[in-house]
Amino acid sequence: MKQPVTYTLYHPKWYRRPMSTYWWTKRWRYLRFILRELSSISVAWTVILLLLLINSMGDEAMYAGYLDWLQSPWLVVLNAFALVFLLFHTVTWFNLAPRAMAVRLRGKRLPDWAVAAPNFIAWAVLSAGVVWFVLKGV
Amino acid sequence: MAETIVLEVARYRPEIEAEPAFENFEVPCRPDWVVLDALNYIKDAIDGTLSFRWSCRMGVCGSCGMMVNGEPKLTCATFLTDYLPGPIRIEPLSNFPIVRDLIIEMSDFMTKLQGVKPWIIRNEDLPVSQGEYRQSPEQLETYKQFSMCINCLLCYAACPVYGLDQHFVGPAALALAQRYNLDSRDEGEAQRLEILSEHEGIWGCTFVGECSVVCPKHVDPAGAIQQYKLKAVTEWFKSILLPRGGRD
Amino acid sequence: MEVHSHDVLMIGGGGAGLRAAIAIAEVDPRLKIAVASKVYPMRSHTVSAEGGAAGVIKPDDSIDEHIYDTISGGDWLSDQDAVEAFVNEAPQELLRLEHWGCPWNREADGAVAVRAFGGMKKKRTWFAADKTGFHLLHTLFQTSLKYTHITRYDEWFVTRLLHDGERVQGVVAIHLMTGRIQAILAKSVIICTGGCGRVFPFTTNANIKNGDGMALAYRAGAPLKDMEFIQYHPTGLPFTGILITEAARAEGGYLINKDGYRYLQDYNLGAPQDKPVLRSMELGPRDRLSQAFVKEFEKGRTIDTPYGAVVHLDIRHLGEKLINARIPFVRELCLKYENIDPAKELIPVRPVVHYMMGGVHTDIEGATPLLGLYAAGEAACVSINGANRLGSNSLTEILVFGARAGRAAAQFALEAAPPDSGMLAQAEDEERRLQEVFLHKTGGRESIAGLRGEMQTVMEKSVGIYREEKLLSEAASRIAELQERFRDIVITDHSHTFNTELTAAVELSYMLDVAEAMVACALNRTESRGAHQRTDYPDRNDEKFLAHSLVVRSGDGTPQVSLLPVTITRWPPAERVYGK
Numbered sequence A: 001m002k003q004p005v006t007y008t009l010y011h012p013k014w015y016r017r018p019m020s021t022y023w024w025t026k027r028w029r030y031l032r033f034i035l036r037e038l039s040s041i042s043v044a045w046t047v048i049l050l051l052l053l054i055n056s057m058g059d060e061a062m063y064a065g066y067l068d069w070l071q072s073p074w075l076v077v078l079n080a081f082a083l084v085f086l087l088f089h090t091v092t093w094f095n096l097a098p099r100a101m102a103v104r105l106r107g108k109r110l111p112d113w114a115v116a117a118p119n120f121i122a123w124a125v126l127s128a129g130v131v132w133f134v135l136k137g138v
Numbered sequence B: 001m002a003e004t005i006v007l008e009v010a011r012y013r014p015e016i017e018a019e020p021a022f023e024n025f026e027v028p029c030r031p032d033w034v035v036l037d038a039l040n041y042i043k044d045a046i047d048g049t050l051s052f053r054w055s056c057r058m059g060v061c062g063s064c065g066m067m068v069n070g071e072p073k074l075t076c077a078t079f080l081t082d083y084l085p086g087p088i089r090i091e092p093l094s095n096f097p098i099v100r101d102l103i104i105e106m107s108d109f110m111t112k113l114q115g116v117k118p119w120i121i122r123n124e125d126l127p128v129s130q131g132e133y134r135q136s137p138e139q140l141e142t143y144k145q146f147s148m149c150i151n152c153l154l155c156y157a158a159c160p161v162y163g164l165d166q167h168f169v170g171p172a173a174l175a176l177a178q179r180y181n182l183d184s185r186d187e188g189e190a191q192r193l194e195i196l197s198e199h200e201g202i203w204g205c206t207f208v209g210e211c212s213v214v215c216p217k218h219v220d221p222a223g224a225i226q227q228y229k230l231k232a233v234t235e236w237f238k239s240i241l242l243p244r245g246g247r248d
Numbered sequence C: 001m002e003v004h005s006h007d008v009l010m011i012g013g014g015g016a017g018l019r020a021a022i023a024i025a026e027v028d029p030r031l032k033i034a035v036a037s038k039v040y041p042m043r044s045h046t047v048s049a050e051g052g053a054a055g056v057i058k059p060d061d062s063i064d065e066h067i068y069d070t071i072s073g074g075d076w077l078s079d080q081d082a083v084e085a086f087v088n089e090a091p092q093e094l095l096r097l098e099h100w101g102c103p104w105n106r107e108a109d110g111a112v113a114v115r116a117f118g119g120m121k122k123k124r125t126w127f128a129a130d131k132t133g134f135h136l137l138h139t140l141f142q143t144s145l146k147y148t149h150i151t152r153y154d155e156w157f158v159t160r161l162l163h164d165g166e167r168v169q170g171v172v173a174i175h176l177m178t179g180r181i182q183a184i185l186a187k188s189v190i191i192c193t194g195g196c197g198r199v200f201p202f203t204t205n206a207n208i209k210n211g212d213g214m215a216l217a218y219r220a221g222a223p224l225k226d227m228e229f230i231q232y233h234p235t236g237l238p239f240t241g242i243l244i245t246e247a248a249r250a251e252g253g254y255l256i257n258k259d260g261y262r263y264l265q266d267y268n269l270g271a272p273q274d275k276p277v278l279r280s281m282e283l284g285p286r287d288r289l290s291q292a293f294v295k296e297f298e299k300g301r302t303i304d305t306p307y308g309a310v311v312h313l314d315i316r317h318l319g320e321k322l323i324n325a326r327i328p329f330v331r332e333l334c335l336k337y338e339n340i341d342p343a344k345e346l347i348p349v350r351p352v353v354h355y356m357m358g359g360v361h362t363d364i365e366g367a368t369p370l371l372g373l374y375a376a377g378e379a380a381c382v383s384i385n386g387a388n389r390l391g392s393n394s395l396t397e398i399l400v401f402g403a404r405a406g407r408a409a410a411q412f413a414l415e416a417a418p419p420d421s422g423m424l425a426q427a428e429d430e431e432r433r434l435q436e437v438f439l440h441k442t443g444g445r446e447s448i449a450g451l452r453g454e455m456q457t458v459m460e461k462s463v464g465i466y467r468e469e470k471l472l473s474e475a476a477s478r479i480a481e482l483q484e485r486f487r488d489i490v491i492t493d494h495s496h497t498f499n500t501e502l503t504a505a506v507e508l509s510y511m512l513d514v515a516e517a518m519v520a521c522a523l524n525r526t527e528s529r530g531a532h533q534r535t536d537y538p539d540r541n542d543e544k545f546l547a548h549s550l551v552v553r554s555g556d557g558t559p560q561v562s563l564l565p566v567t568i569t570r571w572p573p574a575e576r577v578y579g580k
Ligand SMILES: Cc1cc2nc3c(=O)[nH]c(=O)nc-3n(C[C@H](O)[C@H](O)[C@H](O)COP(=O)(O)OP(=O)(O)OC[C@H]3O[C@@H](n4cnc5c(N)ncnc54)[C@H](O)[C@@H]3O)c2cc1C
Pocket: C011, C012, C013, C014, C015, C016, C017, C036, C037, C038, C039, C040, C041, C044, C045, C046, C047, C048, C049, C050, C051, C052, C053, C054, C132, C133, C156, C157, C158, C159, C192, C193, C194, C195, C204, C205, C206, C208, C209, C212, C213, C243, C245, C354, C355, C376, C377, C378, C379, C391, C392, C393, C394, C395, C396, C398
């Protein structure tokens, strides 16, 4: 591997390390970041599902077809995946909130959990609301 | 307890080597020794040509940052015993060009620091004879955290965005810009926002958040950047929604 | 050889150098200013100062009291006109720093807060938590970035002053990145290179504090002053020498011996109270506290550790909350470097070499006897610190006298002729010397670390807290012998790229010169005063020694000491009284 070395007196020869394409595999926290970025695909996917649902709502046959399609095994697996990613996205996103907002109350900066907590509570309340709304109809 | 520990030290001698390679050194592993003590032991007793920067040995001058087993660390605050039984791999900080051995080239940071105008900007200076600007302990508290940066550059070594795009202003310089923005004595926020709203300013940051994890002084540069983005967005909305008088 | 030319050049980018540079920029924006520093300016050792900076600001305080504390603290060796100027200008310098953004701690109403400090009768020490030097340096550095006409030579290592015997006109420096050896010419030069604690084995001083500037001036023929006055700080962490700031005692910490007894009461420092009393007990001056430690050791009342005897600093009773609010860095340092939590445990401490009262001899404007050469900061001796510096006076000193020296050097440069061309020949000589003696040297038997270690051991043994004739004479010949052996040094690194072995070797040569001057001054002063305690001459002798030591290098290279009377204005010498 010995290559001839060219060095000119008084001229520093810096070595630049190339950044590996797989840099995000080097550390769990990098990976977590990439996963969070990727999880936006799940968000997009969920939006598509929702749009398809709305589109099929007026038409009985279409709606049945939609439900049928949803029950196909590969779609169940895919949606299970999407759900996990969505949860991941939400939790990491809410945990980041305290960093972007330094909320102050009477001069003191609120502790991180106090900024994150309302997000989680709102999330829980809204989800409960949706569940109640959906189950009510059953 | 092991008596010695092996350090795998990255060597790069530009006059004789084309690229860095590792060299192993066996050093005593004393309970009160930090990685920097071991490097000094090598320099004094084994190989006087090993090159690295250091000065204070108390975690405040910011010179001794290196990669220790792949993590950016202040080597004067990293104990050998935490890595037993070893070996410990020591490399120069990632994302910077290597000058020699463990020494990186950092003038890029110095230029960027100057670029964000890290000084008090005022429309009108109070003469010194009039005494101090009043600043309550609460006002001090708002920016204090961001003023703790020792310019050690561990955050740059941890930031993949900087690694991929050297134009990105980067965590420490942005945190210091925010430090002045939040200072009640400063009136330069608009000037700085102009510089930082450019693409490679704050928007380069995709919030990996690793900078804040590695920062030895708990500066939280990632937080500073997100606060900054929020501010930039609100300013932008204000500028299109409000008539000219509403802006400051 | 490439040549750079400026009006004023600072050697050193610490607090003194940066303050001087800004002062010059404010005198006349046309002046071409340069700052050369062997490390990036914000790495300078000012960064590690913890406790604070003194300046009269509160209504219950007065200029005269600060003057008196400083003069009595210095055991009447301070020049009183210099102290007066210093105390008068201190508040405005600290205020200026406030205007530049220094995050000083505040009172509830937004005014700056002050704390107590050793040897000070009133609370007048401004502080930024316990990272005052860090904030001060970064504020100065960041502010200096605003002045784009200040040229910085970062990581340039100065090896020589260029002069014609009368006037200094520039320096020779190594650009560490490229290995280029170059001349930087200037109409005036200010030495701001800081202290020299590394001459000793156990010190709070950083690796870069090797007395470079003192040796540079000494070699150029400028006198050094009061080199025997070396301050030991009473509370350093064993092994690392990391400083536990006096602020820990100012907030109410106790010093106790192995029996848990506050031993300072036995040494004429007052009676113990629960709350800290100014100028008393733990808040006595540093020289007295360090001497008391040695006496306790002799009585067998200290605690033995692998790193020497220690006593304990107890701050447990202050409570976690106060510790976190006022001295968080103390806790951080103990936890990180000593693995103890001072909120719950005792901190082991021992006296540690901390500060150099002496330095390059200057007048009240920072001018040395050589035309065009100025000095400021720890490298200089004006002298305001006399035989013992009071804690928190030196951060203020680097501002006041940094600015003064800056203005004087600027004035000189405005009137001076440009450097003459003879300097270039000298610079080329220096380049040749560096190559012959270091870079291209082969063979040799002596290692840098070995010689350095021997020098440090000699100095600790003979120029420590207590000194005596026999040990000092021995030291003088030992240092001369080390100078001789230095010629036989081994250099293994012949690279031009960031050669830190080269700089370590040059630094060792600086330290040997400084050590030689210290020993000569200590031998000559046959009295005890402040930090200079002679067991063979235990009393102060005002008749003979109310005078500064001036040391110059004589023709044959040996140090020659003479005396220069102290300037006394309004405060005639008296006994130093503490604890009353
Ligand atoms: C741990 C510690 C705590 C302290 N706490 C306090 C305190 O609370 N209050 C107080 O008043 N004082 C304190 N002091 C003392 C005070 O900090 C120093 O005296 C002061 O900061 C010295 O400043 P300076 O500008 O003279 O030198 P430094 O800040 O040491 O700067 C020296 C500069 O010279 C440069 N230099 C040196 N040699 C060369 C060369 N050959 N070529 C080029 N450049 C060179 C260096 O790179 C550096 O930039 C403390 C000191 C220590 C060590």
